[in-house]
Amino acid sequence: MTPLSLDQPxxxxxxxxxxxxxxDGDALPTKNFLPRGLGRSYGDxxxxxxxxxxxxxxxxxxxxFDEVHGVLRCEAGASLADIAQVMVPRGWFPSVVPGxxxxxxxxxxxNDVHGKNHHIAGTFxxxxxxxxxxxSDTGAREIGTTDPTFGxxxxxxxxxxxxxxxxLQLGVLPGPGIAQDxxxxxxxxxxxxxxxxxxxxxxxxxxxxxxxxLDPGLRGVFFRGEHCDGPDEWLAPQPAKFxxxxxxxxxxxxxxxxxxxxxxxxxxxxxxxxRRETVPLWQFFFPLDAVTAWNRVYGKRGFVQYQFVVPRExxxxxxxxxxxxxxxxxxASYLAVIKSFAAIASPGLMSFPMPGVTVALDVxxxxxxxxxxxxxxxxxxxxxxxxxxxxxxxxxxxxxFKRFYPQWEALEAARDPAICSSFWRRVTR
Amino acid sequence: xxxxxxxxxxxxxxxxxxxxxxxDELVLFGRNAAELERIAADARVRGAVGVAVHAGEITSIxxxxxxxxxxxxxxxxxxxxxxxxxxxxxxxxxxxxxxxFNVNFISGCAWTQCLANKxxxxxxxxxxxxSSVAGERGRYSNFAYGSAKAGLTAFCDGLRxxxxxxxxxxxxxxxxxxxxxxxxxxxxxxxxxxxxxxAKGIVRALDQQRDVVYLPRYWQLIMTIVRxxxxxxxxxxxx
Numbered sequence: 001m002t003p004l005s006l007d008q009p010x011x012x013x014x015x016x017x018x019x020x021x022x023x024d025g026d027a028l029p030t031k032n033f034l035p036r037g038l039g040r041s042y043g044d045x046x047x048x049x050x051x052x053x054x055x056x057x058x059x060x061x062x063x064x065f066d067e068v069h070g071v072l073r074c075e076a077g078a079s080l081a082d083i084a085q086v087m088v089p090r091g092w093f094p095s096v097v098p099g100x101x102x103x104x105x106x107x108x109x110x111n112d113v114h115g116k117n118h119h120i121a122g123t124f125x126x127x128x129x130x131x132x133x134x135x136s137d138t139g140a141r142e143i144g145t146t147d148p149t150f151g152x153x154x155x156x157x158x159x160x161x162x163x164x165x166x167x168l169q170l171g172v173l174p175g176p177g178i179a180q181d182x183x184x185x186x187x188x189x190x191x192x193x194x195x196x197x198x199x200x201x202x203x204x205x206x207x208x209x210x211x212x213x214l215d216p217g218l219r220g221v222f223f224r225g226e227h228c229d230g231p232d233e234w235l236a237p238q239p240a241k242f243x244x245x246x247x248x249x250x251x252x253x254x255x256x257x258x259x260x261x262x263x264x265x266x267x268x269x270x271x272x273x274x275r276r277e278t279v280p281l282w283q284f285f286f287p288l289d290a291v292t293a294w295n296r297v298y299g300k301r302g303f304v305q306y307q308f309v310v311p312r313e314x315x316x317x318x319x320x321x322x323x324x325x326x327x328x329x330x331x332a333s334y335l336a337v338i339k340s341f342a343a344i345a346s347p348g349l350m351s352f353p354m355p356g357v358t359v360a361l362d363v364x365x366x367x368x369x370x371x372x373x374x375x376x377x378x379x380x381x382x383x384x385x386x387x388x389x390x391x392x393x394x395x396x397x398x399x400x401f402k403r404f405y406p407q408w409e410a411l412e413a414a415r416d417p418a419i420c421s422s423f424w425r426r427v428t429r
Numbered sequence: 430x431x432x433x434x435x436x437x438x439x440x441x442x443x444x445x446x447x448x449x450x451x452x453d454e455l456v457l458f459g460r461n462a463a464e465l466e467r468i469a470a471d472a473r474v475r476g477a478v479g480v481a482v483h484a485g486e487i488t489s490i491x492x493x494x495x496x497x498x499x500x501x502x503x504x505x506x507x508x509x510x511x512x513x514x515x516x517x518x519x520x521x522x523x524x525x526x527x528x529x530f531n532v533n534f535i536s537g538c539a540w541t542q543c544l545a546n547k548x549x550x551x552x553x554x555x556x557x558x559x560s561s562v563a564g565e566r567g568r569y570s571n572f573a574y575g576s577a578k579a580g581l582t583a584f585c586d587g588l589r590x591x592x593x594x595x596x597x598x599x600x601x602x603x604x605x606x607x608x609x610x611x612x613x614x615x616x617x618x619x620x621x622x623x624x625x626x627x628a629k630g631i632v633r634a635l636d637q638q639r640d641v642v643y644l645p646r647y648w649q650l651i652m653t654i655v656r657x658x659x660x661x662x663x664x665x666x667x668x
Binding site for chain 1: 439442450467468470471474475476
């Protein structure tokens with residue numbers, strides 16, 4: 001499951017040249033490098049133009065597993081796909097999973113990823129008990145949750161050293177199914193419906209909404225799910241049904257196609273409304289993994305994913321404002337996702353989530369007008385005290401980054417002098 | 430019990446994971462003790478019922494004899510060690526060339542013979558030996574490696590005939606190019622297969638007691654064509 005190109009991020013759209021290095025023994029490169037896992041970050045946090053990438057291929061061994069308490073020790077190159085596949089039949093599952101399982105443990109820590117259960121479990125970093133971190137200057141050390149380096153390393157974008165191993169608390173899994181319930185919401189141009197649905201669903205472990213950002217009414221579909229039992233064949237993931245064999249042509253990416261797609265999707269989902277159904281957990285958590293190389297859908301120009309969060313108090317007013325700004329600026333977007341974060345503190349200094357509402361939208365091959373519209377959206381997010389997600393970014397300005405993350409200098413101070421990324425050079429200059 | 434020689438190779442590691450997942454018992458041999466321990470730990474977490482490791486100079490005849498002597502009943506074995514010889518260096522450095530022949534040919538034969546003899550006393554067993562499609566024709570770019578693998582292929586083919594009546598099965602495995610960390614930065618064509626898919630083919634070949642397997646299978650067709658190229662043409666190709 002290596003990405004299309006080792007030189008590009010998942011969102012493509014930018015090219016870089018790298019020297020490719022492979023972790024071998026204990027020695028770290030002495031020149032400038034960036035640790036890289038499966039390269040699923042959308043933007044340049046996983047790119048180090050002109051420098052080296054230190055790949056984690058085959059540094060993916062599981063080291064020990066405590067079957068009683070569900071505590072797993074593994075090498076940081078292990079993927080959540082592999083861990084889930086081994087652990088699901090034994091009744092365990094990663095405590096937090098993002099929308100794809102093809103991410104490494106090291107990458108999940110470095111970006112402090114979140115999932116549909118943020119309101120219950122918080123970020124991935126909360127399930128990490130300990131990290132073995134190797135630095136180019138001070139060597140390898142085991143760091144626990146109370147160590148100051150721990151907070152800098154979780155959501156530290158891989159900059160504090162090479163994450164070699166980690167100890168993870170897995171969650172108990174009652175069965176391989178998810179009981180899922182689907183409800184449509186919106187239509188009135190605000191997110192009040194969504195917020196009430198979300199508040200009424202706080203007892204559900206997994207909640208997420210899909211929202212049509214091209215519809216002035218902001219219609220959407222709300223999904224909530226909980227673990228349940230299922231047939232044995234659900235214990236293993238179905239192999240990917242389809243591989244995107246070529247890049248999609250440019251016309252697929254336009255605003256009208258996006259509108260048409262969104263309408264069809266909404267109709268299809270609304271027919272399932274209020275229906276409870278049981279689906280394999282793989283399908284519920286990782287819908288996009290059913291298509292290998294789905295990023296080719298957006299063609300050679302690639303795409304950026306724009307994910308912002310605004311504080312809870314400001315959300316009802318600012319989310320519709322930001323989305324209508326993007327709509328009026330004619331920014332095309334297919335799937336947009338809306339999710340509420342709870343007040344569960346992340347251990348990472350630079351973690352993205354804050355109590356509030358987050359929206360993530362794909363913007364195919366952004367042109368200059370799209371970029372200006374996104375810059376304006378950045379300002380609207382910053383004005384209400386929100387922030388934009390670094391793991392998905394390929395474009396925010398350094399001024400905005402420093403407004404979103406005023407604590408960035410603490411990460412710069414904790415950075416390994418040999419490690420840097422294109423992202424970090426761009427936003428800290 | 431399944432015995433794996435050269436357990437730190439990418440293909441061997443992938444096969445070990447498959448065997449571990451189905452709850453097999455494993456004995457692993459390799460040079461790098463620390464890596465072997467990690468591979469063993471990984472296999473245990475994945476479900477292997479017992480994993481023993483022995484690190485040592487796996488190309489030494491004394492080590493091979495001692496190692497095989499300690500093995501319990503062994504139903505299946507994989508001989509996977511090897512080294513991609515630098516043909517140009519071999520032309521200048523004969524000691525290097527001899528060492529490479531020892532790794533890729535002589536020690537491979539020694540392990541296979543020793544394991545076959547042990548299995549003959551049990552009356553049954555299967556050994557998969559990783560040779561290479563490179564052994565089917567000496568080529569400009571990798572004839573040093575290819576010639577060692579050609580020798581290994583011929584040895585396995587003959588030994589298979591010898592051991593037939595004694596209940597021991599020898600499988601010659603001929604992988605094409607494998608996508609490993611070393612090749613990851615190459616511009617890859619479609620002909621590169623993952624170590625995982627090659628490993629699955631080996632696990633299956635052992636279970637089905639096949640004779641000769643090309644992995645992936647299309648290499649059989651490719652090599653038929655490669656062998657058919659007349660020598661007066663082949664000698665001009667820098668392939």
